[in-house]
Amino acid sequence: MTTRAWLFAAVATMQVAAVSAQERVVYKCPGNLYTDTLTAKEAAAQGCKTLEGAPVTVIQGPQRRGPAPSTDSASRGADSRVDPNDQRSRDSDKRRILDAELRREEERLAALKKEYNGGQPERRGDEKNYQKYLDRTAELKASVERSESDVAALRRELAKLPAP
Structure with missing residues (x-):
């Protein structure tokens, strides 16, 4: 390749690069x-x-999705309605389950209150360090409060259900 042809090719390449850069x-x-x-x-x-x-460097973001399908009862067809007998059956199952949970939680609460003993639980042999006793007492108090709130929540849920 001659010098002239080489020069021409170099200039043409630079022009193409400049155009693509523009x-x-x-x-x-x-x-x-x-x-x-x-x-x-x-x-x-x-x-x-x-x-x-x-x-x-361009990083593609996540694809945007359309609006979520509506689950309003108005948008559902009449075919999707629950049979009243099925609903009564579901409600009675729910009531039975909640009653069982409430009984278990009330038993647990009674046991915790007995162990807590009004803020003065009996000391164990492994609690020679007074701080360990105080820590266990604080844990028992928190457990009693949590159990009381669970019992109250279960009672609220049962009150929402229709009468059997």
Whole structure:
């Protein structure tokens, strides 16, 4: 290849690179928005600056999904209604389960209150250190309070159910 042909090829390559670089101008706009879809006039109007130097890496964000399907009773068809007998059966099952849970929780609460002994639980042999006793007393108090709130919540749930 002659020097002239070599020079011509180098100039042509540089022109192609310059044209492609002009087509892919990246702008940094306010709010950390990087874009290459604006024209020079639009970029200037929005206060964007051209980004020169380091290449820009673009990471695709997650795809946006449409609105979630509605579960309103109005949007459901009449076919999706629960048979009244099935609903009564479900309610009685729920009442039976909640009653069983309430009985277990009340028994647990009674045992915890007996062990707590009004804030003065009996000391164990492994509690020679008084702080261990105080820690166990605090844990028992928290357990009693938690169990009382569980019993109250179960009673509220039972009160919401229709009478058997």
